[in-house]
Amino acid sequence: MSESELDPRFDRQVRFAPLGLEGQRRLGASSVLIVGCGALGGALALQLVRSGVGRIRLVDRDVVELTNLPRQVLFEPGHVGRPKAAAARESLARIGGPSQVEACAEHLDADNIAELARGVDLVLDGTDNLATRYLVNDFCVERGLPWVYGGVVGASGLVLPIVPGASACLRCVFPDPPPAGSLPTCDTAGVILPAVAAIAALQCGAALRLLSAARESWRAHRSRLIELDVWNLESHTLDAARDPACPCCAERRFEFLDAGAGGATVSLCGRNTVQVRPALRANVELEPLAARLSASVLDLALRDGVLSFRAEDKRFTVFRDGRALIEGLDDAVRARALYDRFLGS
Numbered sequence: 308m309s310e311s312e313l314d315p316r317f318d319r320q321v322r323f324a325p326l327g328l329e330g331q332r333r334l335g336a337s338s339v340l341i342v343g344c345g346a347l348g349g350a351l352a353l354q355l356v357r358s359g360v361g362r363i364r365l366v367d368r369d370v371v372e373l374t375n376l377p378r379q380v381l382f383e384p385g386h387v388g389r390p391k392a393a394a395a396r397e398s399l400a401r402i403g404g405p406s407q408v409e410a411c412a413e414h415l416d417a418d419n420i421a422e423l424a425r426g427v428d429l430v431l432d433g434t435d436n437l438a439t440r441y442l443v444n445d446f447c448v449e450r451g452l453p454w455v456y457g458g459v460v461g462a463s464g465l466v467l468p469i470v471p472g473a474s475a476c477l478r479c480v481f482p483d484p485p486p487a488g489s490l491p492t493c494d495t496a497g498v499i500l501p502a503v504a505a506i507a508a509l510q511c512g513a514a515l516r517l518l519s520a521a522r523e524s525w526r527a528h529r530s531r532l533i534e535l536d537v538w539n540l541e542s543h544t545l546d547a548a549r550d551p552a553c554p555c556c557a558e559r560r561f562e563f564l565d566a567g568a569g570g571a572t573v574s575l576c577g578r579n580t581v582q583v584r585p586a587l588r589a590n591v592e593l594e595p596l597a598a599r600l601s602a603s604v605l606d607l608a609l610r611d612g613v614l615s616f617r618a619e620d621k622r623f624t625v626f627r628d629g630r631a632l633i634e635g636l637d638d639a640v641r642a643r644a645l646y647d648r649f650l651g652s
């Protein structure tokens with residue numbers, strides 16, 4: 308890229324010598340998958356689009372809620388009830404610039420991760436759950452794809468950029484996911500925007516550095532685990548060493564990838580909502596389904612490829628891949644029963 312080919316909007320970042328014109332050209336030719344586009348994912352997408360990363364694929368299974376607005380920077384009150392991926396894409400389009408943004412309102416799992424990550428150079432973690440992170444780690448180590456772990460609770464968070472083959476992976480540092488319910492979550496301990504913004508910034512810095520560098524230089528990547536607290540103004544950086552007995556990157560056993568997705572019912576993060584998936588993955592024709600339900604449910608709406616309605620005092624959001632979010636209960640069995648009753652399985 309010569310100076311005359313440069314989009315003038317990137318003038319100041321190209322003047323940053325470690326990036327430069329060549330680095331900007333590589334950013335423009337890069338493709339990134341962002342898993343989850345809520346708090347972290349939204350902040351990550353915003354930074355990648357403004358920085359001129361060429362292609363960005365957003366994957367998120369959820370819909371926007373009022374309580375998201377204080378920290379999920381891409382959403383506004385008019386987005387409440389809409390799929391996060393579609394709402395995020397709409398906000399990102401207003402920024403302009405050369406980035407192409409693709410929105411997938413899907414639940415990323417072992418069955419579809421290869422398809423959702425097709426053609427990407429790097430994966431960014433914007434998820435809210437450890438199961439997905441261990442799956443992403445397995446997939447990225449297996450494929451030799453760099454990814455950047457990020458997590459936030461309360462006023463603090465962690466970042467670990469991972470370059471398979473060169474640096475520690477997630478399981479070198481945290482060998483197994485902790486048991487469910489054993490760690491604080493954003494629903495129990497809360498979370499504040501400055502912590503989200505700080506962690507997303509560190510993740511994005513690591514991503515831009517990798518994407519703007521020659522791929523051969525990735526072999527020299529040094530792993531660092533960074534912990535940051537924006538309330539007490541504390542930070543720690545640890546050198547993360549590879550574990551020669553790591554089940555994932557040393558022994559190459561990909562337990563989370565191999566476990567498959569199955570037809571599991573997943574209870575979401577303690578906010579009175581259960582996600583139900585069909586036993587067999589199959590696309591649902593939402594228009595005829597809406598017609599079938601019209602006489603028996605309330606507030607039926609089909610928008611952005613998502614069907615929503617109320618029934619039995621619960622709010623249902625149904626996606627084309629057959630998943631449903633059922634709000635207003637915590638009981639997975641009851642949720643499965645309601646799913647079967649209204650949607651069949």
Ligand SMILES: [Zn+2]
Nearest residue numbers: 476479553556
């Ligand atoms: Zn490892």
